[in-house]
Amino acid sequence: MTPAPPNPRTCCATNDKVSQAAWQQRYIEGAIGWDRGKPSPQLHKWLADEAIEPCRILIPGCGRGHEVIALAEREFSVTGIDFADSAITYLRREQRLRKLQFDIIQTDLFAYQPSEPFDAVYEQTCLCAIDPSQWETYEQLLCCWTKPGATLLASFMQSDASEGPPFSCDLKSMRQLFPASRWHWHDTIDRVEHPTGMHELACRLTRNSG
Numbered sequence: 001m002t003p004a005p006p007n008p009r010t011c012c013a014t015n016d017k018v019s020q021a022a023w024q025q026r027y028i029e030g031a032i033g034w035d036r037g038k039p040s041p042q043l044h045k046w047l048a049d050e051a052i053e054p055c056r057i058l059i060p061g062c063g064r065g066h067e068v069i070a071l072a073e074r075e076f077s078v079t080g081i082d083f084a085d086s087a088i089t090y091l092r093r094e095q096r097l098r099k100l101q102f103d104i105i106q107t108d109l110f111a112y113q114p115s116e117p118f119d120a121v122y123e124q125t126c127l128c129a130i131d132p133s134q135w136e137t138y139e140q141l142l143c144c145w146t147k148p149g150a151t152l153l154a155s156f157m158q159s160d161a162s163e164g165p166p167f168s169c170d171l172k173s174m175r176q177l178f179p180a181s182r183w184h185w186h187d188t189i190d191r192v193e194h195p196t197g198m199h200e201l202a203c204r205l206t207r208n209s210g
């Protein structure tokens with residue numbers, strides 16, 4: 001069953017390391033080790049495997065938006081959201097230069113309410129950027145933002161560190177966070193190397209009906 005939309009008043013991060021200012025500061029300092037400077041190879045794999053076809057897709061925490069651009073170039077109707085000024089400025093400039101059509105929304109994702117639900121969400125290291133105390137709210141939002149049967153393509157960051165960000169999204173915790181009652185997990189899970197030396201686990205989920 002789709003959970004009720006979370007109450008924004010319960011969604012405020014109290015951890016300074018995950019505040020808008022902290023993320024903006026990382027962009028200003030160039031401390032953006034997560035940024036590949038190009039789309040993740042996993043996105044190319046999912047496209048080649050036809051795990052996803054052109055549709056209305058949301059990318060929360062899109063950063064500088066390499067995947068927003070790659071999907072827009074392939075006829076997807078893309079919405080990218082992020083709250084960091086520098087990331088949004090970069091993406092807007094790329095959009096102008098490339099003359100591409102997509103929506104960029106600068107907002108805290110916990111305040112985001114789309115006018116209509118999406119067919120798919122591309123979640124690439126956004127969850128690991130959020131304080132774990134907010135993960136359940138984020139999962140509820142993903143349900144609210146999507147249609148029954150929607151696809152969730154998720155690249156979950158794996159880290160040995162006890163602190164974050166990035167907060168480690170180990171598979172056992174992810175299976176609890178995205179329970180079988182709401183999400184069908186497809187069998188294939190790919191390991192994706194990350195420029196930081198860490199790696200992601202790429203999982204494809206389908207939102208259950210009802």
Ligand SMILES: C[S@@+](CC[C@H](N)C(=O)[O-])C[C@H]1O[C@@H](n2cnc3c(N)ncnc32)[C@H](O)[C@@H]1O
Nearest residue numbers: 023034061062063082083084108109124125129
């Ligand atoms: C680790 S980076 C990943 C960026 C991009 N997905 C990638 O893989 O290159 C996390 C991004 O999420 C954004 N972010 C974190 N918390 C957010 C929030 N509450 N609302 C909107 N954006 C957020 C940060 O500004 C940052 O750009």
